[in-house]
Amino acid sequence: MRFDIITVLPGLLESPFAHSILLRAQKKGIAEIQVHNLRDYATNKQKSVDDYPYGGGSGMIMTVEPFANCINHLKTQREYDEVIFMTPDGETLNQHIANQLSIKENVMVLCGHYKGIDQRIRDNFVTREISVGDYVLSGGELPAAVLVDAVVRLIPGVLSDETSALSDSFQDGLLDAPLYTRPAEWNGQAVPPILLSGNAGEIEKWRHEQALERTKQRRPDLLS
Structure with a gap:
């Protein structure tokens, strides 16, 4: 391009x-x-x-x-x-x-x-x-x-992980879910256990619920 x-x-x-x-x-x-x-x-x-x-x-x-x-x-x-x-x-x-x-x-x-x-x-x-x-x-x-x-950044081959752009905020009409990485616990704050469970289906469900809730709170206009 x-x-x-x-x-x-x-x-x-x-x-x-x-x-x-x-x-x-x-x-x-x-x-x-x-x-x-x-x-x-x-x-x-x-x-x-x-x-x-x-x-x-x-x-x-x-x-x-x-x-x-x-x-x-x-x-x-x-x-x-x-x-x-x-x-x-x-x-x-x-x-x-x-x-x-x-x-x-x-x-x-x-x-x-x-x-x-x-x-x-x-x-x-x-x-x-x-x-x-x-x-x-x-x-x-x-x-x-x-x-x-x-x-x-949306052109195939630009990002190392091409699926990353597809999961960004707004791609599915919602804001992104909260994101976490290492360490699993920091200053007494732990990563949500579901993200450490290895259960891909439940993790995806949790992320969708979190994205929906965040969108309701911050950008309810997107849901209309």
Whole structure:
């Protein structure tokens, strides 16, 4: 799977993709992540990518030409299953969306900055708009990193234990059950005996009950 990320701040994305699972996925050749500097596609001598909004108002708007030039250039090299714009007014990222995207082949991600981007980019190029929550960040770079991480870990071969992602919170509509590992007793607190019983059926039943109870307490909206 390939991600092409367009941003005015490529350095902000160097670290998230250079460690842990995302790095291993790239080394294995399972995922490819390319970051493109939007200023390289600016049409003026100053390499500026923003301008004042028509109609007045505060803030600066990212202009049409740099995005259009970069998108069109990338599209000459491959077809894209999705062109995603990270924006607070998009659909909220969840596990279902991550699952959908994990079976795609080529995905382009646009990172806004300043006040936002010219609506004509959204109208002409964007196929999906995604938010990471009901709040505003300085730009779309961190949300893009979140999106890529959520999707890449689902691709077969990325995780050492491929069943691990299938048992994560939200995969079955529930939060995950409490988790324990060694030691079996710590500061007078013992691991629930059922987890030490070796009875796979009873352990699975216990985990489901715990997941259901935790979801009722913390995210009852998921049960609806």
